[in-house]
Amino acid sequence: MTEPILKLEGLKKYFESTSGGIFNKKKGIVKAVDGIDLEIMPGETVGLVGESGCGKTTVGRTVLKLYEPTEGTITFNGQDITHLSAHEMKPLRAQMQMIFQDPYASLNPRHTVGTLIGATFEIQGITPEGGVKHEVERLMERVGLNPEHVNRYPHEFSGGQRQRIGVARAIALKPKLIVADEPVSALDVSIQAQVVNLLDDLQEEFNLSYLFVAHDLSVVQHISDRVVVMYLGKIMEDANKHDLFRAPRHPYTKALLSAVPVPDPKKSRTREKIILQGDLPSPMNPPAGCVFNTRCWKVQEQCRVEVPPLIQIGNGHRLACHFPEPA
Amino acid sequence: MSQPFLEVKNLTVSFPTEDGLVRASNDISFTVARGETLAVVGESGSGKSVTSLAVMGLHDRRSAQISGQAILHLENGPIDTISAPVDVVRKLRGKSMAMIFQDPMSALHPYYTIGDQISEAWRLYNDGDKKAGIKRATEMLDLVGIPGAAKRVLEYPHQFSGGMRQRVMIAMALVNNPSLLIADEPTTALDVTVQSQILELLKNMQKEFNMAVILITHDLGVVAEVADRVSVMYAGKIVEQAGIDDIYYQPDHPYTIGLLNSIPRVDQLEGRRLIAIPGQPPSLISLPAGCSFRSRCSFASQVPNNLCASAVPDLDEKIGGHFSRCHLTEEQLKKARVSTGAQL
Numbered sequence: 001m002t003e004p005i006l007k008l009e010g011l012k013k014y015f016e017s018t019s020g021g022i023f024n025k026k027k028g029i030v031k032a033v034d035g036i037d038l039e040i041m042p043g044e045t046v047g048l049v050g051e052s053g054c055g056k057t058t059v060g061r062t063v064l065k066l067y068e069p070t071e072g073t074i075t076f077n078g079q080d081i082t083h084l085s086a087h088e089m090k091p092l093r094a095q096m097q098m099i100f101q102d103p104y105a106s107l108n109p110r111h112t113v114g115t116l117i118g119a120t121f122e123i124q125g126i127t128p129e130g131g132v133k134h135e136v137e138r139l140m141e142r143v144g145l146n147p148e149h150v151n152r153y154p155h156e157f158s159g160g161q162r163q164r165i166g167v168a169r170a171i172a173l174k175p176k177l178i179v180a181d182e183p184v185s186a187l188d189v190s191i192q193a194q195v196v197n198l199l200d201d202l203q204e205e206f207n208l209s210y211l212f213v214a215h216d217l218s219v220v221q222h223i224s225d226r227v228v229v230m231y232l233g234k235i236m237e238d239a240n241k242h243d244l245f246r247a248p249r250h251p252y253t254k255a256l257l258s259a260v261p262v263p264d265p266k267k268s269r270t271r272e273k274i275i276l277q278g279d280l281p282s283p284m285n286p287p288a289g290c291v292f293n294t295r296c297w298k299v300q301e302q303c304r305v306e307v308p309p310l311i312q313i314g315n316g317h318r319l320a321c322h323f324p325e326p327a
Numbered sequence: 328m329s330q331p332f333l334e335v336k337n338l339t340v341s342f343p344t345e346d347g348l349v350r351a352s353n354d355i356s357f358t359v360a361r362g363e364t365l366a367v368v369g370e371s372g373s374g375k376s377v378t379s380l381a382v383m384g385l386h387d388r389r390s391a392q393i394s395g396q397a398i399l400h401l402e403n404g405p406i407d408t409i410s411a412p413v414d415v416v417r418k419l420r421g422k423s424m425a426m427i428f429q430d431p432m433s434a435l436h437p438y439y440t441i442g443d444q445i446s447e448a449w450r451l452y453n454d455g456d457k458k459a460g461i462k463r464a465t466e467m468l469d470l471v472g473i474p475g476a477a478k479r480v481l482e483y484p485h486q487f488s489g490g491m492r493q494r495v496m497i498a499m500a501l502v503n504n505p506s507l508l509i510a511d512e513p514t515t516a517l518d519v520t521v522q523s524q525i526l527e528l529l530k531n532m533q534k535e536f537n538m539a540v541i542l543i544t545h546d547l548g549v550v551a552e553v554a555d556r557v558s559v560m561y562a563g564k565i566v567e568q569a570g571i572d573d574i575y576y577q578p579d580h581p582y583t584i585g586l587l588n589s590i591p592r593v594d595q596l597e598g599r600r601l602i603a604i605p606g607q608p609p610s611l612i613s614l615p616a617g618c619s620f621r622s623r624c625s626f627a628s629q630v631p632n633n634l635c636a637s638a639v640p641d642l643d644e645k646i647g648g649h650f651s652r653c654h655l656t657e658e659q660l661k662k663a664r665v666s667t668g669a670q671l
Binding site for chain 1: 370371488489490491518519520521522523524526527545546547548549550551552571572575585586587589590591592593594596600601602603604605607
């Protein structure tokens with residue numbers, strides 16, 4: 001049995017919310033991530049989905065230690081990295097990289113593409129075979145950019161091309177894990193497919209693991225091996241994509257999937273939709289019992305008092321619900 | 328087919344810039360009838376928003392060069408919103424035609440209560456006092472499904488969630504019972520669960536008020552759910568226009584085919600590789616000669632005499648009500664569809 005590349009145990013990340021102003025009074029604690037257990041195997045793509053505010057982005061950032069975890073452990077490639085300092089993390093950063101959502105905000109406008117991609121080598125003190133310049137050009141070519149544009153600045157590129165620069169930078173050091181936070185949601189439909197295909201190809205080439213954070217279930221379904229559904233900082237369901245998309249067991253997963261519009265008019269006329277009422281409750285004051293109970297259409301008294309544990313129901317399928325849908 | 332409510336004829340909007348003339352929307356013609364939803368689909372920069380802003384008369388006439396017509400068939404006769412005087416068009420806005428924008432936070436004023444903002448347009452056309460306005464606003468909030476309307480009408484935009492704000496926008500647009508509603512990416516900023524609430528609401532409101540609706544979006548899933556007819560735009564032009572089923576099951580333009588092939592679908596689990604459209608849209612300042620889509624089109628080589636590079640194809644009616652702007656014949660197209668390995 002191979003070891004997981006990433007293992008999260010009881011991961012929590014709380015943020016203190018303050019009122020701002022001169023007194024800066026404490027208003028409460030936002031439980032953005034509230035006890036997550038998750039494993040990612042080498043070469044596996046795990047999709048992390050949920051509505052805005054469910055904590056999916058916070059998970060991605062805490063995994064890379066961009067946020068200090070409040071509780072729990074993060075094990076990367078067999079090593080406990082939970083309490084490593086920024087300095088101790090540095091050599092590990094070569095193996096874990098991130099692709100950001102906004103290709104406009106994530107590239108320094110004052111640097112050329114060559115500098116932006118080359119910086120990864122400089123920071124890690126690595127000289128790639130054939131020199132930095134040669135390697136940068138090779139990477140540009142690999143992600144579908146013209147290597148002649150190495151001296152251009154980010155503003156000279158379109159959104160899709162900028163995202164390719166972000167991808168080139170992430171794969172430069174041949175990492176084992178890439179956290180991709182909404183990597184295609186800022187792109188136009190016809191460009192999205194180009195970047196999704198690129199991510200697919202790179203995974204095969206480098207045996208990469210992806211933690212793919214996104215709200216677009218169609219894209220997640222396409223790219224993932226396994227999909228984890230989050231709601232208010234907790235995992236509701238986790239299964240391989242076939243099980244999850246064919247027979248979702250958690251009412252929330254079912255509602256979420258039924259809400260995704262299908263580009264097929266005949267199907268969407270006949271498809272049964274579950275329309276959830278209301279919005280996500282505030283993560284500062286989550287409901288007692290099951291966090292989903294305020295919007296669930298199957299809610300019973302038990303759900304309002306007792307938190308359903310996340311349990312294995314076979315075939316690697318995990319579920320946190322007192323009254324799951326039939327298989 | 329019923330009499331159209333809005334008739335757009337040869338609408339062209341260009342903006343002079345230092346680098347040259349940007350022809351943002353180019354020779355656009357379409358109609359929408361009451362009770363009908365027309366979806367306008369395209370990527371950023373394809374001209375879908377520019378077109379609808381022109382219909383609403385919202386371009387600054389000093390900086391935008393607009394030609395063509397956008398005729399509203401009102402009860403007391405037709406009015407062309409392009410050529411009519413500015414103050415005439417102003418009196419149609421918010422009354423006969425209304426618009427919903429993508430980002431409800433920036434479209435609402437943070438300093439005024441929701442009630443004031445909803446009733447503003449109503450009080451303009453009905454001489455009611457402030458109290459009557461708030462009463463009307465409460466009715467509207469109730470109608471768009473905001474619980475506790477009487478209390479919430481006195482609250483400010485920041486006290487509402489994204490989905491609730493979009494409901495407020497809808498209430499605001501519908502307060503004078505308009506005949507035409509233009510919704511510009513109304514659900515793009517929302518989560519899927521909230522998106523389906525808002526789409527449902529829009530459908531119900533359309534029935535209730537018998538409105539003509541123009542839905543501007545890039546999401547082909549949303550289109551499939553609500554539209555009756557679809558206009559696909561590319562680089563400022565309509566490239567294909569047809570009934571909803573024709574667009575999805577018999578697409579005629581290579582761009583439409585490309586779009587449908589490039590989107591992942593939640594209802595297709597077997598990992599088919601996405602067929603991406605190569606390249607990117609051309610700059611609107613220096614459009615290539617001939618067909619604007621030519622450089623990204625995988626079928627252009629099948630058209631004899633390099634016609635795609637020299638002549639701009641016309642928007643021809645292929646079969647009843649199905650228009651496409653392409654040089655390929657139906658026969659060539661059938662072959663082409665199969666050769667891409669498409670599922671269509």
